[in-house]
Amino acid sequence: MDTRTSPYRLRLNQMRDVLAREGWHALLVPSADPHLSEYLPEHWQARQWLSGFTGSMGTLVVTIDRAVLFADSRYWEQADKELSGSGIQLEKINTGASLAHVDWLARQVPAGATVVVDGDVLSLAQAQALLRTLGSASITLRTNTDPVAQIWPDRPALPQQPVYEHRAPFAGQSRADRLAAVRQAMASHGATHHLVSSVDDIAWITNLRGSDVTYNPVFLAHLLLDLSGATLFVGAGKVPADLAQRLSEDGVKLAAYDGVASALAALGAGQVLLVDPRRVTFGIRHNAGADCKVVEAINPSTMLKSRKSDADAAHVREAMAEDGAAMCEFYAWFEAALVALPGSAQVITELTVDEQLSAARARRKGFVGLSFSTIAGFNANGALPHYRATAESHAIIAGPGAVDTGGLLLIDSGGQYLGGTTDITRVWPIGSVSPAMKRDYTLVLKGTMNLSRARFPRGTASPMLDALARAPLWEQGIDFGHGTGHGVG
Numbered sequence: 001m002d003t004r005t006s007p008y009r010l011r012l013n014q015m016r017d018v019l020a021r022e023g024w025h026a027l028l029v030p031s032a033d034p035h036l037s038e039y040l041p042e043h044w045q046a047r048q049w050l051s052g053f054t055g056s057m058g059t060l061v062v063t064i065d066r067a068v069l070f071a072d073s074r075y076w077e078q079a080d081k082e083l084s085g086s087g088i089q090l091e092k093i094n095t096g097a098s099l100a101h102v103d104w105l106a107r108q109v110p111a112g113a114t115v116v117v118d119g120d121v122l123s124l125a126q127a128q129a130l131l132r133t134l135g136s137a138s139i140t141l142r143t144n145t146d147p148v149a150q151i152w153p154d155r156p157a158l159p160q161q162p163v164y165e166h167r168a169p170f171a172g173q174s175r176a177d178r179l180a181a182v183r184q185a186m187a188s189h190g191a192t193h194h195l196v197s198s199v200d201d202i203a204w205i206t207n208l209r210g211s212d213v214t215y216n217p218v219f220l221a222h223l224l225l226d227l228s229g230a231t232l233f234v235g236a237g238k239v240p241a242d243l244a245q246r247l248s249e250d251g252v253k254l255a256a257y258d259g260v261a262s263a264l265a266a267l268g269a270g271q272v273l274l275v276d277p278r279r280v281t282f283g284i285r286h287n288a289g290a291d292c293k294v295v296e297a298i299n300p301s302t303m304l305k306s307r308k309s310d311a312d313a314a315h316v317r318e319a320m321a322e323d324g325a326a327m328c329e330f331y332a333w334f335e336a337a338l339v340a341l342p343g344s345a346q347v348i349t350e351l352t353v354d355e356q357l358s359a360a361r362a363r364r365k366g367f368v369g370l371s372f373s374t375i376a377g378f379n380a381n382g383a384l385p386h387y388r389a390t391a392e393s394h395a396i397i398a399g400p401g402a403v404d405t406g407g408l409l410l411i412d413s414g415g416q417y418l419g420g421t422t423d424i425t426r427v428w429p430i431g432s433v434s435p436a437m438k439r440d441y442t443l444v445l446k447g448t449m450n451l452s453r454a455r456f457p458r459g460t461a462s463p464m465l466d467a468l469a470r471a472p473l474w475e476q477g478i479d480f481g482h483g484t485g486h487g488v489g
Contacts, residue, residue, distance in 0.1 A: 008052040008086040014151040015050065015062050025113035026105060027147055028130075029060040032121040034281055035199045035220065039213050042156040044121065046148040049155075053082045055386055059101045060088070063108065070101045073481025074385040099126070102133045111138040119143030119283030124275070124296075127282035143282055158257070159212040163219050163239045165246070170418045171207045172312045175250045178205050178304070182225060185300030191274035193267060194300070195260075196223040198279040201301040206232065206252065208243075215372050217416055222260040222284070229253065233260040260284065267292035276302070315419030319366065323415050323422040326360040333360075338398060338430075347399030350376040350389035353411060361415045371414035371421045378430070382410035385482055397430055406431025408441070439476075446472035451484070 019027060029051075033044035038056050047053070047060045051067075055075040061068045067088040071079050072095050079090045093100045105115055115134060119127065122143060134141050149155065173181075182205060186194050196202055199218040203209055210219025221234040229251040232239075236256060239247070244254055255263070264287040267273055271292050275285055276299040288294055308316070333356055337348055353376035361367055377387045378395040389395070396402040397409060409430050414423035427441065447469040454468050466484045473479055 006085045006087075008050065008088070011050050011151060012062060012067055012087060015147065016064060018147050018150050019062070019064055019116075022116075022147075023114065024116045024142070024147075025109050026061060026063040026115045028101065028105070028115060028117040028122075029062070029148065030117070030121060030123075030126070031055075031057050031059065032123070032281075033220075034120050034222075034284060035197050036121075036123050036279055036281060037199055037213065037216075037218075039216055041159050041212055041220065043158050046118075046121075046152070049152060050148060051083065051088055052086055053079055053088075055079065055082075061101055061105065066108070068101075068104065070098070070104075072098065076481070077384050078386060099129050102126075102129050105130075106133050106137040106139065109134075109137070109139050112140075114140040114142055116142045116145065116147055118146040118148070119286070120146070120281055122282045124277040124280055124282050124285050128277070158220065158235060160235060160238065161211045161219070163208050163210045163234065163243065165243055166203070166207045166209045169311065170315055172309050172315075173207075175205075175207045175247075175252070178207070178301075179225070179230060179250065179252075181304055182300050183227060185304070186225065186227075186274055189272075189274050189295050189297055191272045191295055192227060193271060194225045194274040195264065195280060195284075196225070196299060196301065197281065197284060198276075198299065201279070201299050201305070202232075204305045205301050206247070210238070215370055215416070217368065220257065222257075224260065224263055231255050231263060233257050233263070261287040264288045264292075317420075319415075319417035319420030320422060322364040322366060322417060323361065323424065326364050326415070327357070327424065327426075329360040329363075330357045334428075341398050345400060347401055348397045350378055350381065350394045350397065351391065353397070353409070354389060357411070357413055364415075364417070366418040368416040368418060371416045371423060375410065375412035377410045377412075379404050379407040379409075382408055382427075404431075406433060408433060408437050440478075443472045443476060443478075444480075 015027060019025065029047045031040070031047050033040050047058060051060050051069055053069055053071070055071060055078055058069055058071040058075060058079070061070070068091050069079060069083060069088050070091045070093050072093050076090070076092055083090055091100065091104070109115055127143065130141050182194065196205065199220065202221050202223045203218050205223065208219065209217040211217065212219045219234065219238065221232055224231045224233070231253050232247065233255050234257055239254055247254070261284065264273070264284070267289040269291040272295055273288050273292050274295050274297060277296045279299055285294070341348065354374040357374060358370060361370070373388045375387050376389055377384060378397050381387050381389070381395055407430055409428040410425065411428065412425040414421065450468040450471060451465060454465060456465065469484045470479060
């Protein structure tokens, strides 16, 4: 294919020129940033820029003669479409947590060759797996450079949106209390310092919010706690002076976003640094001073923020009530619009659903913004778990121009409120629904009822319960390529 018709082929060719010039055999591009977030600022969307695949998870490998994207079943349909013409092969994996790309590299890269990856966006846990597997195959892993930067001249800058305070009553504890709780957990590990790079944990610990990531009320920062104070490494000018003063009163000082490396390097003998290997990157962790002891354990804030107080739970319920009211308002409009449609020139599209539902949410008390882009998928589009209608590509649900006279409309949407976040999925029958659709919907309903009625002992692992939801489908020889439910916390 002419590279003019596929910018991704051109970029891959440019990337291979870099590999050849540097003497590297393969490039690994994870879907991550220095905070290991699932949803990334544009500056860190290197995998998307290089491949054209817009899914939130996936790993790209580019070698001298091949390019492969590893994605789980949530994205297979989407990836097939978006990778078309790019020269990138889709490698289907079972789950997003799979490390299939590690074994693939060990098989495909010759002994003595080098695999390069930006260590600042590679989790410590993944780096350990890569070093172990590639090392046994006599393959070198290089992590101290960002090769994509060499061919991305117009790369977006880091976001500069301001940081703001999450206040009472929605902040259930004071910042001082949360810092104290984390320090108490640090003590149980014998740690004198604790590095937190995950933006959700930082937002919770500091009672701060931002808008550096679309749909997520977080900001880019690193937080280094010691036994009496803390340093927040954040972009210059992002924290207003009055907020900086309040942070200082709680023992939190500000430093440059890129200053975390030197701060870690200054740690020495007698100091113990606590890090979470799944929530800190290989590059950042290895800035720690050579004489500093490093302890690996789950971030204390991960456990602390999972425990909701009665007030927290009340705020979540209030957010659900507001969101439910918005959805009911939309449903009333939708039903009336469908009834009035025959004989008129108006159409209802997937975009119409997004516009009307978003407007209804925006009118609710405490609404901040959407929690993700609304998924309104009619018929085949509903089979794409992370589908989004666009002006260029969307389905007409009803009215002139509709291809399908009926079927199922999936609406997966949610909102950010001051007191909580929602994520709701509903399915609407439009016109005539086929027997196969009724069968599938009924089987899903049976699985939902199985799970909701189940009684189980405390400590039961969630995969054991997952089987209850799938059993009615398994009986019919079918399954669904997604996890069961979402984490709530």
